[in-house]
Structures are given as C-alpha cells and as structure tokens.
Amino acid sequence: MRDMTETKERIVAALLPASVFVLCLGMTAAAETIHTLPVDRPAHVMGISIACTGIGQHAENEARWRDYPVKLEAVGGYGQYLAGEEIALQSSDHAEAVHVKCDAPWVLMRLDAGRYTATVTVPNAPAKQVSFTVPRDGQRDVVVRFPSLMAGREQNPAS
Numbered sequence: 001m002r003d004m005t006e007t008k009e010r011i012v013a014a015l016l017p018a019s020v021f022v023l024c025l026g027m028t029a030a031a032e033t034i035h036t037l038p039v040d041r042p043a044h045v046m047g048i049s050i051a052c053t054g055i056g057q058h059a060e061n062e063a064r065w066r067d068y069p070v071k072l073e074a075v076g077g078y079g080q081y082l083a084g085e086e087i088a089l090q091s092s093d094h095a096e097a098v099h100v101k102c103d104a105p106w107v108l109m110r111l112d113a114g115r116y117t118a119t120v121t122v123p124n125a126p127a128k129q130v131s132f133t134v135p136r137d138g139q140r141d142v143v144v145r146f147p148s149l150m151a152g153r154e155q156n157p158a159s
Contacts, residue, residue, distance in 0.1 A: 034086060036101045046098050054081060054106030068108035069134050072142045074122055077150035081105035085144075086121045120144045 035045045037052035040059070044050070051068065053059045065071070074082040083104050089097045092115040100107065113136045121127040125146040132142045 034099050034101050036103075037107070039102075039104050045100060048098050049110035050098065050100060051108040052100075052102035052104050052106070053108065054104045055083075059104075059106070065106075065108055066139060068110055068139065069113075070109040070111055070116075070132070070140050070142060072107045072109070072118065072120070072144065074105050074120060075143055075145050077145070077147040079145075082122050082146065082149065084123050088119045090117045092116065118142070118144075122146055122149070125149050 035043075037043055037045075037050060039055065040051075040053050042049060042051045042064075049068075051065065053062075053065060054073070059065065072087065074085040076082050083102070085105075085107070086099070086101045087107055088099045089109070091097050097111075097116070098109075111134045113134050115131065115133050117129060117131045119127055119129050125148050128144050128146065130142060130144055132140055134140060
C-alpha cells in the first residue's frame with residue numbers, strides 16, 4: 001500500500017509543473033484576445049465603449065461619433081485612410097485596457113480622462129506606438145500615420 005501511495009505522489013509531483021504551465025498559457029491567451037469590432041455599431045470590450053467606423057461620408061457627419069472622447073485614425077503616407085488595423089491599448093499604469101481589430105479607418109473609444117499608449121498595426125507596415133491624453137471635454141483626434149504605405153507605391157516601387 002505504501003508503494004502505491006509513493007507512486008501516486010510521484011505522479012502528482014511530475015504533473016504539477018506541467019499543469020501550472022498549461023494554466024498560465026491559458027491565462028496569457030485570454031489576456032491577448034483580439035476582439036474584432038463590428039463596423040458602424042458601438043460595442044463594449046472589456047468595459048470600454050468602442051466603435052469601428054469611418055467608411056463613407058455618412059460616418060463623418062454622424063453626431064453620435066462626436067460623443068467619443070478619442071478618435072484614432074489610421075492613415076497612409078498620402079493621408080489616405082487605412083483599414084484592418086489592430087490596436088493594443090494600455091493605460092498609464094501599463095495595464096492592457098483592450099486589444100481590438102477594426103476593418104474601417106477610425107476607432108472611437110470612451111476612455112476615462114488620462115494618459116494612454118496604443119500600439120497600432122496595419123497590414124504591410126511596421127507597428128507604430130502613440131501616446132495621447134484623453135481630454136475631460138471634447139474629442140482628441142489621434143492620427144497614426146504609416147508613411148511607408150503610399151497609394152500605388154506598394155504595387156509599383158519604380159514610380
């Protein structure tokens with residue numbers, strides 16, 4: 001009976017580090033979840049009201065988008081709007097607030113006043129990091145420019 005107890009203890013001792021490792025992997029994967037936002041519909045991600053929009057003239061004229069304290073715009077080298085951006089947002093205490101993907105050029109966020117850092121990634125360009133302060137009133141327009149993406153230059157570098 002004693003040998004059986006010792007065998008069980010050895011098995012548990014061998015499996016415990018692997019179990020902790022798997023648990024930690026699961027927690028990391030949950031923290032890195034990218035939420036794909038619906039276009040032109042407000043959503044709530046990790047307690048933050050957020051919207052993905054900016055396609056067409058109707059988006060620029062919609063009053064509801066002006067109620068968001070932050071409008072983050074992804075633009076190319078000529079100022080053309082870009083879509084398909086991923087944004088990883090951190091608050092000033094370096095806690096990740098949200099990680100989203102948007103298939104439109106604007107990401108609007110209702111954030112508390114304060115300082116934030118966002119890492120913005122678009123297809124075919126290196127990631128950019130921007131820091132900004134959310135105002136108590138009004139809207140902060142944060143333009144993230146990707147100068148290597150110039151309309152037509154990607155297809156024909158000789159021009």
